[in-house]
Amino acid sequence: FQPKVLAGRRVLITAGPTFEPLDPVRGITNRSSGKMGFALARAAQQAGADVRLIAGPVALETPWGVYREDVQTAQQMHDAVMQAVADCDIFIAVAAVADWRVDHVSEHKIKKTADRKMPSFTFVENPDILAAVAKLPHAPFCVGFAAESGDLDVHGEEKRVRKNVPLLIGNLGPQTFGRDDNEVALFEAGGVTKLPRADKTTLAQTLVGEIARRLPDTSLI
Numbered sequence: 001f002q003p004k005v006l007a008g009r010r011v012l013i014t015a016g017p018t019f020e021p022l023d024p025v026r027g028i029t030n031r032s033s034g035k036m037g038f039a040l041a042r043a044a045q046q047a048g049a050d051v052r053l054i055a056g057p058v059a060l061e062t063p064w065g066v067y068r069e070d071v072q073t074a075q076q077m078h079d080a081v082m083q084a085v086a087d088c089d090i091f092i093a094v095a096a097v098a099d100w101r102v103d104h105v106s107e108h109k110i111k112k113t114a115d116r117k118m119p120s121f122t123f124v125e126n127p128d129i130l131a132a133v134a135k136l137p138h139a140p141f142c143v144g145f146a147a148e149s150g151d152l153d154v155h156g157e158e159k160r161v162r163k164n165v166p167l168l169i170g171n172l173g174p175q176t177f178g179r180d181d182n183e184v185a186l187f188e189a190g191g192v193t194k195l196p197r198a199d200k201t202t203l204a205q206t207l208v209g210e211i212a213r214r215l216p217d218t219s220l221i
């Protein structure tokens with residue numbers, strides 16, 4: 001039995017990587033299977049929420065009862081989130097968004113040249129979707145994720161404050177990509193709470209409970 005802790009809540013989730021094309025056949029991306037974001041979408045739906053999932057390119061099935069929209073680039077993910085965000089109470093940014101894109105995507109496949117001259121690219125910054133949502137005047141309850149290659153204790157709280165979100169979930173293990181289990185810590189103004197290592201399905205259920213406990217009580221508004 002699972003209590004419907006998110007009954008009546010509308011949840012928007014980003015998941016997976018983004019893909020930024022260089023030319024029609026190549027691009028840059030981030031390592032992310034989308035498993036954690038999809039597990040959270042499933043757990044939130046099972047907890048009674050109305051869930052909209054905006055997914056980068058992943059090879060995963062849509063969880064039952066979840067409305068899914070597929071995107072490729074960070075800009076597309078940003079636009080899809082901004083379209084949907086006014087209708088949501090909770091925003092969970094799980095996607096591993098590529099920080100940069102090339103300023104000009106080549107219309108044709110970039111050819112190798114006879115003199116073996118390497119191509120060069122100029123990168124521009126992608127929008128920070130989570131920070132943009134957190135800045136909105138009527139921002140939903142925002143939850144961020146962070147994967148660092150080290151020193152999460154320091155960077156987790158710094159990142160939470162920088163992104164201006166009440167809750168940031170930090171991946172503790174360096175090897176979370178594509179795995180079925182994960183170990184995380186919750187960073188919030190009151191301090192850091194480490195959760196035990198668990199498979200992503202169990203962890204998603206725990207996180208949904210942790211998020212639900214921290215929501216402003218709408219019955220008091």
Ligand code: C5P
Nearest residue numbers: 093094095097127128129130144145146
């Ligand atoms: O700064 P960093 O990429 O480590 O921040 C991670 C958090 O910010 C994640 O919740 C991620 O989904 C979100 N993010 C975003 N848009 C970006 C970069 C990160 O929403 N362009």
